Amino acid sequence: MKIGIVTPTYHPYPGGVPEHVYHTCVEFGRMGHDVRVITTHFGRGRAPNEEQVIRIGRSVPIPANGSICPVAVDVRMRAKVRRMLVAERFDVLHLHEPLMPTLCLSVLAEAEVPIVGTFHANNDSAFGYRLFGSLLKSYLDKLDARIAVSAAALRTVAGCFGGDYTVIPNGVDIGRFSTAASASTPGDGTFTILFVGRLEPRKGAKFLLRAMPRILRDVPEARLIVVGSGPLSGYYRSHLPDGVGDRVVFVGRVSGEALASYYAGADVFCSPAMGGESFGIVLIEAMAAGAAVVASDIAGYRDVVSDGATGLLVRRGDPDSIADAIVRLARDDELRRRLVESAGSEVRQYAWDRVTRRILAVYESVVDGGAASPGEPVPTTEQSEEGVEIEIS
Secondary structure: OEEEEEOOOOOOOOOHHHHHHHHHHHHHHHOOOEEEEEEEEOOOOOOOOHHHEEEEEEEEEEEEOOEEEEEEEOOOHHHHHHHHHHHHOOOEEEEEOOOOOOHHHHHHHHOOOOEEEEEOOOOOOOHHHHHOHHHHHHHHOOOOEEEEOOHHHHHHHHHHHOOEEEEOOOOEOHHHHHOOOOOOOOOOOOEEEEEEOOOOHHHOHHHHHHHHHHHHHHOOOEEEEEEOOOOOHHHHHHOOOOOOHHHEEEEEOOOHHHHHHHHHOOOEEEEOOOOOOOOOHHHHHHHHHOOEEEEEOOOOOOOOOOEOOOEEEEOOOOHHHHHHHHHHHHHOHHHHHHHHHHHHHHHHHHEHHHHHHHHHHHHHHHHOOOOOOOOOOEEOOOOOOOOOOEEEO
């Protein structure tokens, strides 16, 4: 089968969607399928599988959902997409965030093959969907199957458009995170807390930083490692709370292998996000690496972490709640061990080979009406309440 995966974000741009697309591309290749990734340019840098990537247009950063959303722009987008589709002759197209302008919408407008759409976003207001709902509905109707990565993502899109969706979660390279060597020095007596994420308001890093004085009062050997970059990097570095000193280390963006090592060296992983998280890949990565998880009690994260069983959920935006949970885990080795063991068992369902097989079953069902099924579609009326590099120039 020749598969075209269309995504508004891809390497070298960091994030969960690029990782999702890359790993499904790799898995489909292992199964013998011919795959191309259709995306846009994100400045300097290449994807690990650049020979399979078709780039059209260039990205422009647009503020959205408490973050920065790159949008592909090109005055000849539709014409370039049309030429690409004629040249590639895909059997099926898979669009990630299919209602995202302008690349995905152009593909929806021009494609004449079966199309699958995956929805990743969790946004309570869904402002764009509601504002342009009547226009977007005509594009949405071109999808032959719809996937949501979580119940939170499903509620966002189904609350605006209704319809049937299959929930298939994001995946994680379990092997890479479970076997990585620790970035910490074994036996140095440090209790390591890890944050991984973009340094922007939505990810809530400031609340973890504000919790550090209390954590250090009770756990003087604690250290926080902050992995990631973003618009608030400089501010956070220069406005650390009093008494924190050198117990907070900012390392910036790191490679995939280095990231796995930081997870492996963490005693606790903390994600104090404020909302808008559809799934929480960082939580799965931490669970796979054997770090105990502390996360905000928000939609999306609740789909991944069972409070008291596979991690601890804390009040959103509350440094005291964050500090209480981390200190509790620092003092209770048995609780930490139990959470890590339970999470290690739970995380196996997110292995890429399992996730990709479910996605492939959706492809087969729309291409030839095959009997393979990824699971029953989720009706949403009730739930809505709750190898050739091509550059098109």
